[in-house]
Amino acid sequence: MTSTAPLRILLFAGVRDAAGCDVANVSVDHPVTAAKVIETVATQIPAAAPLIGVSRLAVDGQYVAADHVIERTDVELALIPPVSGG
Template sequence: MTVRVLLFAAARDHAGTDAVSVELAPGATVAHVRAALAKQVPGLAALLARSAVAVNHDFAEGGRVLEPGDEVAIIPPVSGG
């Protein structure tokens, strides 16, 4: 199945794009998206471990099972000064 992953802030900067598509096996979870994205965009690995994830606009934990067509958002921690 294919899920669309939206990238914001530092995640977008590391990937050089604001969205990517990730191919996953049926029954894949948010944790599988993190792993697949870290392989697809190696520069994101460390940031993914610290980022929140939303599925279809709701925050989600690693065990959340995904459905075909779900939209996943990677939301890095925010800092400012």
């Protein structure tokens, strides 16, 4: 059984800069995987899509795999782009 629910995803670093905002609010059908959440955010914010596509999703402070199922009880979702150092 699927049902639609809103998700609030925090945006960081280059994704935040390209998107021009700190948060993406998307509506998804549950159950939903981390990969689908990333795809949905990229569709909603095309200017940041290239960077979103290589970013990782963190759920409640932990990076998750693409096939991780997002639960309705998950509190914090964050999209974090790769970091380069020097």
